[in-house]
Amino acid sequence: MSATAWAWLVLLFPLAGSIAIGLGFRVLSERAAGALGTLAIFASFACAIGALAQLLGEPEEARHHASALWDYASGAGLKIELGIYVDPLSVFMALVVSGVSALIHLYSFGYMRSDAGYRRFFAYLNFFVFSMLLLVLAGNFVLLIIGWAFVGFASYALISFWYRRATATAAGMKAFVINVLGDVGLVLAAILLFRELGAFDFGTVFARAPEQFATDEWTIVAICLLLLVGAFAKSAQVPLHTWLPDAMEGPTPVSSLIHAATMVTAGVYLIARTHVLFELAPTAADIAAFVGLATLLIAGTIALAVTDLKRVIAYSTMSQIGYMVMGVAIGAYSAGLFHLMTHAFFKALLFMAAGSIIAAMANEQNIDRMSGFGRAMRFTAAGMLAGSLALAAFPGTSGFFSKDEILAFATERGGMYLVFTVLGYFGALLTAIYTFRLIFRVLPGKPCPEADELMRTGHVAHGEPRNPANGEPEDTDVGFPGPEHHIAEQTPSMRVAMGVLAVLAIVGGLIQIPGAWHLLGDFLAPVFADSHFAHVHPSAGAEWVGLAVGAAISLLGIWAARVLYVSRPELPGRLIERFGALHRFLVNKWYFDEAIDLLVVRPALAVGRFADRVFERFVVGGLVGGAEGTVRGAGGVVRAVQNGFVRSYALLLVIGFAGLALYFLLSGS
Amino acid sequence: MSMEWYVVLSALLFTTGAAGILVRRSPLVILLCLELMLNAGNLALIAFSRMVGNQEGQVFALVVMVVAACEVVIGLGLIVALFRRRLPLDVDELRELRG
Numbered sequence: 007m008s009a010t011a012w013a014w015l016v017l018l019f020p021l022a023g024s025i026a027i028g029l030g031f032r033v034l035s036e037r038a039a040g041a042l043g044t045l046a047i048f049a050s051f052a053c054a055i056g057a058l059a060q061l062l063g064e065p066e067e068a069r070h071h072a073s074a075l076w077d078y079a080s081g082a083g084l085k086i087e088l089g090i091y092v093d094p095l096s097v098f099m100a101l102v103v104s105g106v107s108a109l110i111h112l113y114s115f116g117y118m119r120s121d122a123g124y125r126r127f128f129a130y131l132n133f134f135v136f137s138m139l140l141l142v143l144a145g146n147f148v149l150l151i152i153g154w155a156f157v158g159f160a161s162y163a164l165i166s167f168w169y170r171r172a173t174a175t176a177a178g179m180k181a182f183v184i185n186v187l188g189d190v191g192l193v194l195a196a197i198l199l200f201r202e203l204g205a206f207d208f209g210t211v212f213a214r215a216p217e218q219f220a221t222d223e224w225t226i227v228a229i230c231l232l233l234l235v236g237a238f239a240k241s242a243q244v245p246l247h248t249w250l251p252d253a254m255e256g257p258t259p260v261s262s263l264i265h266a267a268t269m270v271t272a273g274v275y276l277i278a279r280t281h282v283l284f285e286l287a288p289t290a291a292d293i294a295a296f297v298g299l300a301t302l303l304i305a306g307t308i309a310l311a312v313t314d315l316k317r318v319i320a321y322s323t324m325s326q327i328g329y330m331v332m333g334v335a336i337g338a339y340s341a342g343l344f345h346l347m348t349h350a351f352f353k354a355l356l357f358m359a360a361g362s363i364i365a366a367m368a369n370e371q372n373i374d375r376m377s378g379f380g381r382a383m384r385f386t387a388a389g390m391l392a393g394s395l396a397l398a399a400f401p402g403t404s405g406f407f408s409k410d411e412i413l414a415f416a417t418e419r420g421g422m423y424l425v426f427t428v429l430g431y432f433g434a435l436l437t438a439i440y441t442f443r444l445i446f447r448v449l450p451g452k453p454c455p456e457a458d459e460l461m462r463t464g465h466v467a468h469g470e471p472r473n474p475a476n477g478e479p480e481d482t483d484v485g486f487p488g489p490e491h492h493i494a495e496q497t498p499s500m501r502v503a504m505g506v507l508a509v510l511a512i513v514g515g516l517i518q519i520p521g522a523w524h525l526l527g528d529f530l531a532p533v534f535a536d537s538h539f540a541h542v543h544p545s546a547g548a549e550w551v552g553l554a555v556g557a558a559i560s561l562l563g564i565w566a567a568r569v570l571y572v573s574r575p576e577l578p579g580r581l582i583e584r585f586g587a588l589h590r591f592l593v594n595k596w597y598f599d600e601a602i603d604l605l606v607v608r609p610a611l612a613v614g615r616f617a618d619r620v621f622e623r624f625v626v627g628g629l630v631g632g633a634e635g636t637v638r639g640a641g642g643v644v645r646a647v648q649n650g651f652v653r654s655y656a657l658l659l660v661i662g663f664a665g666l667a668l669y670f671l672l673s674g675s
Numbered sequence: 676m677s678m679e680w681y682v683v684l685s686a687l688l689f690t691t692g693a694a695g696i697l698v699r700r701s702p703l704v705i706l707l708c709l710e711l712m713l714n715a716g717n718l719a720l721i722a723f724s725r726m727v728g729n730q731e732g733q734v735f736a737l738v739v740m741v742v743a744a745c746e747v748v749i750g751l752g753l754i755v756a757l758f759r760r761r762l763p764l765d766v767d768e769l770r771e772l773r774g
Binding site: 650 | 693697700767771
């Protein structure tokens with residue numbers, strides 16, 4: 007079977023699963039729906055492996071295939087096909103997306119068991135994975151935009167999954183609105199590209215672009231900046247990131263799916279896919295790199311201060327995506343995508359562990375209330391530790407190799423790009439500190455009441471279901487995962503999913519070892535063969551130096567976290583007292599929400615209010631009221647004539663005729 | 676006899692009729708006055724037809740008579756209906772159609 011046939015099957019299974027569960031929810035039992043959804047994604051993953059095997063069997067130059075089912079629109083120089091593009095990049099993305107999603111489905115199979123919306127959940131989940139796969143496999147900008155918009159919708163549906171929770175529906179709307187902003191950027195970019203190059207499909211666009219555009223010509227810079235608007239909105243980069251922490255309102259597997267496998271990696275993929283354009287517009291690429299850098303630092307500092315378990319992990323995602331965006335923007339494509347993959351492993355794992363702990367805490371997410379889970383939930387704790395080690399780039403773990411590869415590339419490019427290296431290492435220090443802050447708060451220490459109950463009786467704590475965001479009582483009909491909570495220790499499917507990911511999070515980095523082998527880099531090389539940076543490779547020695555620095559920084563960060571949160575637990579409190587203003591600034595997330603509210607929301611509301619008070623009332627009201635008044639006035643005059651006296655009608659007739667007769671007499675003579 | 680007399684008589688009849696319609700309130704009299712006006716028109720038509728020397732005006736007068744007959748039928752029917760429903764025979768009283 008050809009690679010494209012495998013790729014079509016990759017798309018088919020999640021779509022079929024979503025439709026089957028969505029339409030058959032009356033027929034299917036909950037178990038069957040969950041199993042069907044999970045199997046569909048596993049089948050999709052198997053097909054992605056089929057496509058990979060097929061590609062590996064071909065010569066390197068021939069590893070790109072386009073395939074179309076039918077023409078979507080054709081004529082007048084326009085040709086849009088319902089087509090996919092299969093090359094190492096899209097197959098790599100399809101593998102990561104479907105593989106990690108399959109494990110997340112497996113986890114959800116157990117985790118969501120008591121939720122009233124179990125079948126609905128799996129229908130949405132399958133649709134989400136389908137949308138993301140459509141996005142990465144699309145062969146032209148039109149299909150890419152369709153997948154892009156589907157992902158936005160699916161995220162909306164899943165973030166507001168518990169729709170009786172007011173904060174969840176608000177978060178869903180926020181995510182959707184910001185994503186639509188990104189869609190607009192992407193659509194405008196595609197239209198501009200079509201105007202300049204007359205094509206939508208990737209092959210033609212990327213072949214014509216270098217002939218059409220001079221380097222840094224304003225059109226190509228504008229196109230790239232518009233593409234970046236789309237990428238930033240999806241990948242939660244500053245200042246379009248505010249939806250991501252709010253998206254924690256969704257069920258934990260959804261957070262895992264959004265952060266690890268789907269959605270936020272879309273922006274990174276987009277930049278890597280359109281690298282031909284970005285290399286023609288170095289200005290736009292540099293802007294992207296700086297935004298990535300800013301995001302990774304801002305998110306890292308916020309993660310130091312927030313106390314919500316899931317939000318800490320959410321900010322760490324933003325920060326890591328910042329590394330990826332920075333990587334692909336400075337030309338370190340395979341390094342950025344390598345980090346994308348390792349991040350998918352350990353971030354999915356971290357969210358799964360967090361979900362297990364939140365379930366054990368009866369839906370409590372404040373880390374200040376958690377402690378002692380290291381002994382109460384050994385498996386979950388081990389998973390969380392594995393994920394955290396990888397996130398903190400502990401030597402030997404997957405995050406260690408991937409993060410340092412990006413920074414080594416920045417060093418190799420030198421000059422201005424050294425800024426990225428230095429601040430990137432500073433971000434790595436922040437990462438290690440906030441990650442192990444989480445670990446030291448949650449795992450060691452005297453067990454909190456919930457952990458104690460779990461340890462003594464083996465029962466998961468039951469609490470009055472409350473919204474962790476505002477403490478309101480929850481509607482359990484559709485609310486938090488039902489009356490029963492499920493933890494990894496007691497649910498085989500969750501254990502399997504976390505176990506696999508824990509192994510991958512630790513050893514996943516071994517596919518790229520400086521000086522030894524670059525499996526991923528070699529596989530992706532044909533895609534980026536036309537890049538200016540194809541031959542920029544940091545020497546193995548430089549990479550090992552970078553790794554050593556990274557290791558030192560990671561250990562330093564973990565040591566600092568240990569000092570702060572274990573050996574001198576009074577220190578954080580004193581620091582907060584000393585730097586109260588800074589702490590408030592961080593807890594309030596750099597006031598981004600407030601700034602957007604002030605700069606965008608309020609002006610928009612003011613314009614709306616102005617339109618209502620002035621334009622609507624005076625202009626529109628004046629026009630409508632004026633027309634009505636004229637008709638009414640004229641009607642009054644005519645009505646006065648219709649007085650019902652036959653003789654007055656006759657008199658009018660006589661006068662009229664007399665007048666006419668007079669006129670003719672006078673004009674005749 | 677010269678033409679003027681016919682036309683003067685016709686005009687007198689027409690004015691009488693019109694004045695009658697404007698001043699009288701009984702529907703029966705108004706109907707009579709209408710007939711008067713129509714016949715004044717007929718007289719003028721026939722006179723002019725004589726003057727011009729062809730018969731077209733006379734044909735017209737016949738048509739007007741037919742119309743007048745129809746009008747009388749309907750008008751009298753209305754008056755009889757008014758009478759039988761014991762409605763006032765006064766056009767100023769019958770003014771439900773005012774705007």
